[in-house]
Amino acid sequence: MSGPPVRILLVDDHAVLRAGLRLLLEREADVVAVGDAATAEDAVRALPRLRPDVVVMDVEMPGMGGLEGAREIRRRAPGTRILFLSMHDQARDVRRAFDAGADGYLLKSAADEELVRAIRAVAAGERYVHPALGAALAGPSADGPLVDLTDREREVLRLLALGHTNQEIAEALVVSARTVESHRAHLMTKLRVTTRAGLVRVALDAGLLEGRG
Structure with a gap:
């Protein structure tokens, strides 16, 4: 060259x-x-x-x-x-x-x-x-709409879908409730939903809760 x-x-x-x-x-x-x-x-x-x-x-x-x-x-x-x-x-x-x-x-x-x-x-x-x-x-992503989420955002989404409150999630992840609220806002923006029910639906459709409790 x-x-x-x-x-x-x-x-x-x-x-x-x-x-x-x-x-x-x-x-x-x-x-x-x-x-x-x-x-x-x-x-x-x-x-x-x-x-x-x-x-x-x-x-x-x-x-x-x-x-x-x-x-x-x-x-x-x-x-x-x-x-x-x-x-x-x-x-x-x-x-x-x-x-x-x-x-x-x-x-x-x-x-x-x-x-x-x-x-x-x-x-x-x-x-x-x-x-x-x-x-x-x-090919299509195996993660579907979750592909752009960080590992922490995935965990927050999973816990939200399981019905945990922001405070319970904060205690489980050893972070502040404000941090959880920030993650939740980012999730709604990335996943293009406006309600908690929308987040739960995305988590279920993506199989995020399968085999986990």
């Missing part, structure tokens, strides 16, 4: 993985690892100094985490491309990553050659998804 090599910032809380990725990229003439970081916060701080073309980042990390980190990178450096490298292989995890601003999503089980191929693709402005996940994303 002609032109300068693609500048890569590696972000993962495991130093051994970062070192392995750096060695992998050193074999390629058209990409170069310009730095690495153990947290999303460190990656965001390094943006002005390293000016990466592509950030290769884990989803689960201490502190800010990959999803929030992606949002912050997108805000501060909108031209930087983001490729997630993750162990999570559920369609909803991939959708959340793209909602956060990702340009690509690759499983950590991928072959070395596929990582390089994914980096080249997102650097060229393309969207890249691990082939094993493509079919799941193309």
Whole structure:
């Protein structure tokens, strides 16, 4: 390939993985690892100094985490491309990553050659998804309307559907009643319902209560 090599910032809380990725990229003439970081916060701080073309980042990390980190990178450096490298292989995890601003999503089980191929693709402005996940994303979501909910919102929805009051939910989740009310408001917005009965109907239709008490 002609032109300068693609500048890569590696972000993962495991130093051994970062070192392995750096060695992998050193074999390629058209990409170069310009730095690495153990947290999303460190990656965001390094943006002005390293000016990466592509950030290769884990989803689960201490502190800010990959999803929030992606949002912050997108805000501060909108031209930087983001490729997630993750162990999570559920369609909803991939959708959340793209909602956060990702340009690509690759499983950590991928072959070395596929990582390089994914980096080249997102650097060229393309969207890249691990082939094993493509079919799941193309079809209807198994989660239906719940796909965009966080794990905490799902739990609040389940407890609401079971008839618990805001105070009871707050005590069960060890949060304030105001926090529960905020989750409830977000649920109504995301699920496009205006009443508690509407929330219950969505939970039942999605099978959220099946096999749970």
